[in-house]
Amino acid sequence: xxxxxxxxxxxDEPALALxxxxxxxxxxxxxxxxxxxxxxxxxFTKQTFDILVLDVMMPIKDGISxxxxxxxxxxxxxxxxxxxxxxxxxxxxxxxxGGNDYLKKPFSMExxxxxxxxxxxxxxEDQREEKIAVGNYVFNFxxxxxxxxxxxxxxxHREAELLLLLIENKNEILDRSIVLKKIWGNDDFFNGRSMxxxxxxxxxxxxxxxxxQIINVRGQGYKLIY
Amino acid sequence: xxxxxxxxxxxDEPALALxxxxxxxxxxxxxxxxxxxxxxxxxFTKQTFDILVLDVMMPIKDGISxxxxxxxxxxxxxxxxxxxxxxxxxxxxxxxxGGNDYLKKPFSMExxxxxxxxxxxxxxEDQREEKIAVGNYVFNFxxxxxxxxxxxxxxxHREAELLLLLIENKNEILDRSIVLKKIWGNDDFFNGRSMxxxxxxxxxxxxxxxxxQIINVRGQGYKLIY
DNA sequence: ATTCAAAGTTAACGATTGTTAACACCCTTG
DNA sequence: CAAGGGTGTTAACAATCGTTAACTTTGAAT
Numbered sequence: 001x002x003x004x005x006x007x008x009x010x011x012d013e014p015a016l017a018l019x020x021x022x023x024x025x026x027x028x029x030x031x032x033x034x035x036x037x038x039x040x041x042x043x044f045t046k047q048t049f050d051i052l053v054l055d056v057m058m059p060i061k062d063g064i065s066x067x068x069x070x071x072x073x074x075x076x077x078x079x080x081x082x083x084x085x086x087x088x089x090x091x092x093x094x095x096x097x098g099g100n101d102y103l104k105k106p107f108s109m110e111x112x113x114x115x116x117x118x119x120x121x122x123x124x125e126d127q128r129e130e131k132i133a134v135g136n137y138v139f140n141f142x143x144x145x146x147x148x149x150x151x152x153x154x155x156x157h158r159e160a161e162l163l164l165l166l167i168e169n170k171n172e173i174l175d176r177s178i179v180l181k182k183i184w185g186n187d188d189f190f191n192g193r194s195m196x197x198x199x200x201x202x203x204x205x206x207x208x209x210x211x212x213q214i215i216n217v218r219g220q221g222y223k224l225i226y
Numbered sequence: 227x228x229x230x231x232x233x234x235x236x237x238d239e240p241a242l243a244l245x246x247x248x249x250x251x252x253x254x255x256x257x258x259x260x261x262x263x264x265x266x267x268x269x270f271t272k273q274t275f276d277i278l279v280l281d282v283m284m285p286i287k288d289g290i291s292x293x294x295x296x297x298x299x300x301x302x303x304x305x306x307x308x309x310x311x312x313x314x315x316x317x318x319x320x321x322x323x324g325g326n327d328y329l330k331k332p333f334s335m336e337x338x339x340x341x342x343x344x345x346x347x348x349x350x351e352d353q354r355e356e357k358i359a360v361g362n363y364v365f366n367f368x369x370x371x372x373x374x375x376x377x378x379x380x381x382x383h384r385e386a387e388l389l390l391l392l393i394e395n396k397n398e399i400l401d402r403s404i405v406l407k408k409i410w411g412n413d414d415f416f417n418g419r420s421m422x423x424x425x426x427x428x429x430x431x432x433x434x435x436x437x438x439q440i441i442n443v444r445g446q447g448y449k450l451i452y
Numbered sequence: 453a454t455t456c457a458a459a460g461t462t463a464a465c466g467a468t469t470g471t472t473a474a475c476a477c478c479c480t481t482g
Numbered sequence: 483c484a485a486g487g488g489t490g491t492t493a494a495c496a497a498t499c500g501t502t503a504a505c506t507t508t509g510a511a512t
Binding site: 382383384416417419420423424442444445 | 489491493
Binding site: 156 | 315317318321322325326327336337340341343344397398439441443444446449451
């Protein structure tokens with residue numbers, strides 16, 4: 001199973017459907033296209049999607065009707081309507097049917113993409129995984145903790161920030177001045193010494209796993225290896 | 227304190243601002259109007275709102291800039307942009323700044339209202355219940371209570387306000403000065419100490435669940451994690 | 453081998469934060 | 483109006499964190 005974001009697109013006009021599908025696919029979305037509302041609802045019940053993009057006017061079953069049926073099953077599924085109609089009443093009808101956004105034709109692909117992302121962002125916001133494996137440790141940045149089997153070490157905020165930068169550049173040289181600018185704001189002499197102190201502290205806390213090392217590269221910076 | 231939905235409206239054109247304000251008020255929203263972005267951001271830091279409606283082009287500080295600053299403080303606050311510009315690039319810029327919707331002028335009041343309601347609906351799904359899960363606790367802001375299975379703790383108003391802000395920024399750093407401006411009105415030294423006292427009180431009341439912690443980030447603020 | 457700058461380490465200091473308690477200010481109640 | 487509980491602020495002291503300083507060790511260049 002791929003981990004791509006899955007979009008169900010219902011659009012009866014073949015040319016437009018193709019353009020939308022391809023545009024979304026270039027952004028690495030996985031798009032399933034249906035030619036009418038009936039087909040779309042059928043597919044919806046049989047697969048899982050992250051977001052629905054529904055044309056309002058379609059043969060057999062219109063988009064609003066699809067949305068209403070979907071809402072009976074799934075209250076949270078993000079739904080965007082596409083429509084040629086631009087009267088306000090249609091927009092209102094769309095929202096009342098449980099739509100989350102309403103895009104009037106003609107619209108640019110960029111705008112569609114950005115609105116799709118906006119709706120998805122909200123859904124996915126709580127899902128970030130915060131635990132990072134570092135050798136035999138588990139590092140949790142937000143909790144500022146390092147766990148080595150049963151041993152739980154707590155880090156200060158500075159230590160956690162520094163470790164995160166090192167991890168993001170693991171096995172590569174992390175430049176002194178980069179760190180200093182990012183964490184301390186500027187790279188003057190004293191901040192540099194302060195950073196060295198924190199490297200010492202991190203080394204102490206990371207020495208439970210002998211495979212982890214913070215190596216100094218004289219004149220350049222540090223390298224976290226494991 | 228009224229329980230109306232609070233909207234912060236930033237719009238420099240007086241005639242349009244008045245129309246919007248009155249339209250929203252007929253729907254029983256409470257609207258605070260600001261004439262430019264600077265004013266809007268000031269007010270935002272000192273009061274609490276449910277949604278922001280920002281004109282993009284304004285003197286002194288534009289709406290996009292306001293949104294970016296707001297996002298540094300509050301990741302979830304719903305933001306709708308209003309704009310005369312209709313180029314796609316502006317829409318994209320708006321979403322990138324953290325906006326949740328983008329309405330092109332001229333728009334109908336009805337459309338604004340449905341879009342406001344659509345965004346609020348999503349947010350209030352979590353909160354309309356008024357009961358917010360915090361680890362194994364259940365927090366009820368209006369009742370100022372914290373329940374841990376059978377144990378019911380009552381909070382003072384200050385405690386409840388502070389906890390709500392922490393929850394709205396869970397797993398992220400909540401800035402000292404933001405809290406102080408929002409709850410105490412200004413961030414002088416003594417209010418700062420007072421806030422620290424309340425953090426202590428909250429920690430005590432939250433220590434039934436060992437997974438909940440209020441972490442201090444020296445010089446910046448506090449972070450609620452669970 | 454000598455020299456000097458960079459980095460390692462430890463300790464001390466000052467600023468920030470944590471905690472407790474005393475105090476002041478409401479409300480409500482008698 | 484006095485008493486008392488509840489609430490928020492101020493003050494005092496303890497603990498923690500980040501920086502600075504001092505001294506030591508390392509490594510590269512001469």
